[in-house]
Amino acid sequence: MERTGYLGPQGSFTEAAAKALVPNDERVPFRSIPDTMDAVKEGTVSRAVVPMENAIEGSVNITLDYFIHHQRMNMAAEISAPIEQHLLVAPSHLKSWDRVKKVYSHPHAIAQCHQFLRTYLPEAEISYVNSTAAAAKYIQENQQENAAAIANDIAAEAYGLKIAQKKINDYENNRTRFMLFTNEEAPFTNGFISAKTDYKTTMMVGLSSDYSGALHQVLAAFAWRKINLSKIESRPTKTGLGNYFFIIDAAMKQDDILIPSVCEELKTLGCEVQILGSYPCFTWEELSGFQKEMVKKEVT
């Protein structure tokens, strides 16, 4: 059985994503995103699931930066999952939830509920912790504190908390993309890959120098081959102000013709190019549908 690390503790969104993506693995919680990724390099686990991007707040920069600068592995699979944030309190604070003095959660969860907090808890101090589930666990362990956590219903159940306010994220259709990283070279399998499975190939591109139209030329290499890009993002190289590289997600599986020829063209332009992974992309809805079907088959 494979061991998969995830941003814990139990009850995090990341745990739910890992459970859907690799249901048969032994899942091991870690206390931070870098710790989860380090565990793969150290061999404690063979793969890691961590949050990558949220529909409201954008990229999880610590994941991207730690991966690029400190812990290079393969991007091996993606799962996107719906995210519903709730305000959780200890049972004794249920009626007085609007008088809590402090709100704990992961920075991304706080950002997803920014307007809610401004409107209903404008005086509350915000305290950032490593994950939504870590916030819920903290409230359970410190019930005397007049405080709340932003987390999901699984965490509410796991830590004996009450949902004081449901669905407090400021925008509907809240989703997060989670990435499975591994050191293994073999292609990812979880038994759910079919001919209909979508793939992405993620590339890191550094421009040779700052000249007008440089990015346009990079994008043209994809455009004339009719390769659809699902995301392009710039991140600092951390070598000086204004120095950036681009992370480009091409909506296709790595092949023998198109992707290698894009790389060649970009290199001819003087760009540095690295392929960070080519991986299947799942949704939580499709995987939980598959898993329900399997349970039904086992029962009948």
Ligand SMILES: O=C(O)C(=O)C[C@]1(C(=O)O)C=C[C@@H](O)C=C1
């Ligand atoms: O997995 C969790 O519970 C987390 O706290 C992480 C995280 C994230 O970093 O995006 C995961 C999903 C939600 O978007 C909010 C927080």
